[in-house]
Amino acid sequence: MTASPARLPRRRGNPVAGRVLLGAAGVVLLVVIWELYKALGPASGVVIGDLTVLPRTTDIAMPHVWDMIATLFEPASGGRKGDPVWLVVAQAAAFTLGVAAVGWIVGVVVGMLLAVLMQRFRTAESAVLPWIILSQTVPLIAIAPLVRRWGSQISVGDFSWENWMSVAVIASYLAFFPVSIGALRGLNSPDANHVELFRSYGAGWWRTLVTLRLPASVPYLLPALRLAAANAVIGTVVAEVSIGLKGGIGRMILEYAQQASSDPARTWAPIFGAIAVGLVAAGFIALLGVLLRRYRRGEVPA
Amino acid sequence: MSDTTADVPTAVPAVLVEGVDKVFDTKKGTVTALEQIDLTVAPGEFVSLIGPSGCGKSTLLRLIADLDTPTTGSLTVFGKTARQARIDQEYGIAFQQAGLLPWRDVSANIELPLELHGVGKAARAARSAELLALVGLSDFADSYPDQLSGGMQQRVAIARSLAESPRLLLMDEPFGALDEMTRERMQTELVRITAETGAAVVFVTHSIPEAVYLSNRVVVMSPRPGRIRDITTVSLGSAAERTEQLREDEAFFENVSIVRELLHGETPVGIRGVENR
Ligand SMILES: Nc1ncnc2c1ncn2[C@@H]1O[C@H](COP(=O)(O)OP(=O)(O)OP(=O)(O)O)[C@@H](O)[C@H]1O
Numbered sequence: 001m002t003a004s005p006a007r008l009p010r011r012r013g014n015p016v017a018g019r020v021l022l023g024a025a026g027v028v029l030l031v032v033i034w035e036l037y038k039a040l041g042p043a044s045g046v047v048i049g050d051l052t053v054l055p056r057t058t059d060i061a062m063p064h065v066w067d068m069i070a071t072l073f074e075p076a077s078g079g080r081k082g083d084p085v086w087l088v089v090a091q092a093a094a095f096t097l098g099v100a101a102v103g104w105i106v107g108v109v110v111g112m113l114l115a116v117l118m119q120r121f122r123t124a125e126s127a128v129l130p131w132i133i134l135s136q137t138v139p140l141i142a143i144a145p146l147v148r149r150w151g152s153q154i155s156v157g158d159f160s161w162e163n164w165m166s167v168a169v170i171a172s173y174l175a176f177f178p179v180s181i182g183a184l185r186g187l188n189s190p191d192a193n194h195v196e197l198f199r200s201y202g203a204g205w206w207r208t209l210v211t212l213r214l215p216a217s218v219p220y221l222l223p224a225l226r227l228a229a230a231n232a233v234i235g236t237v238v239a240e241v242s243i244g245l246k247g248g249i250g251r252m253i254l255e256y257a258q259q260a261s262s263d264p265a266r267t268w269a270p271i272f273g274a275i276a277v278g279l280v281a282a283g284f285i286a287l288l289g290v291l292l293r294r295y296r297r298g299e300v301p302a
Numbered sequence: 303m304s305d306t307t308a309d310v311p312t313a314v315p316a317v318l319v320e321g322v323d324k325v326f327d328t329k330k331g332t333v334t335a336l337e338q339i340d341l342t343v344a345p346g347e348f349v350s351l352i353g354p355s356g357c358g359k360s361t362l363l364r365l366i367a368d369l370d371t372p373t374t375g376s377l378t379v380f381g382k383t384a385r386q387a388r389i390d391q392e393y394g395i396a397f398q399q400a401g402l403l404p405w406r407d408v409s410a411n412i413e414l415p416l417e418l419h420g421v422g423k424a425a426r427a428a429r430s431a432e433l434l435a436l437v438g439l440s441d442f443a444d445s446y447p448d449q450l451s452g453g454m455q456q457r458v459a460i461a462r463s464l465a466e467s468p469r470l471l472l473m474d475e476p477f478g479a480l481d482e483m484t485r486e487r488m489q490t491e492l493v494r495i496t497a498e499t500g501a502a503v504v505f506v507t508h509s510i511p512e513a514v515y516l517s518n519r520v521v522v523m524s525p526r527p528g529r530i531r532d533i534t535t536v537s538l539g540s541a542a543e544r545t546e547q548l549r550e551d552e553a554f555f556e557n558v559s560i561v562r563e564l565l566h567g568e569t570p571v572g573i574r575g576v577e578n579r
């Protein structure tokens with residue numbers, strides 16, 4: 001159980017800079033491959049039999065990377081006049097990020113509550129767990145209209161259901177799953193020794209939960225939260241399309257794709273936006289991991 | 303502080319076990335882990351439980367700690383039911399694994415029981431500083447368990463078990479995972495600590511010399527079903543007299559032989575001198 005003292009310091013310091021450099025090198029490599037293939041590959045793409053293995057290298061299928069970047073600074077067609085594309089995309093990305101964040105928070109809260117319930121009552125685990133797993137087999141396209149219809153029937157006083165809430169609900173529907181599974185494993189992770197120690201102290205269920213089970217669950221919870229964040233972002237983008245919510249990246253991808261013939265490079269702008277949303281979400285979880293590093297001491301480096 | 307021996311008939315016994323059976327229901331049928339156990343531990347007395355694996359030592363300790371309940375018989379701790387004694391924090395406990403919480407530094411680990419029972423911050427800090435000095439780890443108050451050696455972790459666990467100044471310590475092979483050198487040093491420290499605190503101890507071990515060195519009495523158990531085969535009184539003097547030299551002493555070896563005879567043979571047929579294993 002005695003950990004090597006080298007384990008922790010290895011996570012900090014210089015390696016961070018090294019990883020940033022590696023990440024940047026990866027992006028550069030991707031750009032180089034893209035442009036090399038575009039320059040050298042056949043215009044009609046590589047086709048084996050009837051199967052297209054590699055895409056066409058025309059400007060419509062594969063615009064130049066510099067065209068993609070240049071188009072970001074041209075004025076956008078929609079929105080306020082004169083706003084450059086990157087600003088419009090950034091606004092849409094912020095909107096999507098906000099909705100995804102709401103969905104993530106709701107999903108995390110629901111997932112945690114379910115996990116605590118299942119930890120507390122054995123019967124709840126056998127009754128609820130199969131449904132949690134089944135819930136994820138329902139395709140997103142099936143639940144989106146349902147959520148929208150149910151939501152539209154809710155209006156209490158001044159409160160009325162809005163489309164963005166439906167999107168957030170769908171995001172949370174995808175986000176709660178990894179959290180409930182990961183948190184349940186984490187809450188059950190303390191060994192009998194620790195549980196009995198708390199019993200010997202006469203600590204009740206609640207004190208044991210707060211002082212032992214929750215801190216012990218952090219190493220299991222963090223990957224679950226990361227997965228939940230990715231699910232929430234994807235869920236938001238897809239649900240924006242299927243529910244028809246305006247203002248976010250999902251709709252923008254559709255709109256720009258329709259103009260692809262006139263400006264193929266522009267199609268990529270909202271895709272960059274979606275990537276940015278994912279990066280911000282991943283960064284947030286990484287930050288959370290740093291804040292909670294005290295609880296990750298027992299963690300085996302992955 | 304040398305009155306740690308037994309023979310105080312008027313006092314309420316620290317542990318009183320009368321006619322206790324423990325039967326486990328398993329899928330393959332019932333397992334009688336303990337049968338007809340009678341045991342009295344006086345306040346301040348050091349009692350070791352020794353016996354082959356599976357003879358129910360841990361089970362007996364867990365019954366005293368109210369981590370499990372006897373099937374029949376009665377069991378009291380300082381005149382209270384085991385359950386009440388647990389709730390009143392009459393005992394401190396330490397296991398073979400140190401069982402420290404990895405996210406708490408050493409002093410926070412020692413303060414854990416105090417924190418759970420609502421002791422104020424200043425009082426907690428004072429107590430953990432005191433205990434750290436007692437186990438000789440004052441320089442490591444801010445270290446985390448993964449930065450400590452196994453022996454140091456075990457010392458922290460012992461300090462934690464002492465945090466609420468219990469009158470009874472329950473220890474299940476606390477030195478089992480340590481090397482021989484560390485083990486002997488820890489034994490010497492434990493004798494000193496229990497002498498200073500005046501706590502009674504029920505100590506589970508597999509090591510005959512360890513049992514003899516530490517105890518006022520050694521309880522020898524036999525397996526299937528778990529029974530007390532014999533109880534022998536070790537007369538090696540008070541804690542102050544139990545120094546490192548004692549391990550070389552003739553009286554020490556005699557007692558080791560007695561316990562070994564009890565463990566191996568049916569009844570000891572006199573001391574056959576010091577045998578080698
Ligand atoms: N929870 C349990 N369920 C079923 N059987 C058990 C349980 N706990 C202990 N036993 C049985 O009771 C007997 C005594 O076990 P116990 O752990 O008390 O032995 P021990 O003397 O501490 O052994 P060791 O020296 O190996 O630690 C064993 O036969 C074991 O299989």
Ligand SMILES: [Mg+2]
Binds near residue numbers: 359360361474
């Ligand atoms: Mg045992």
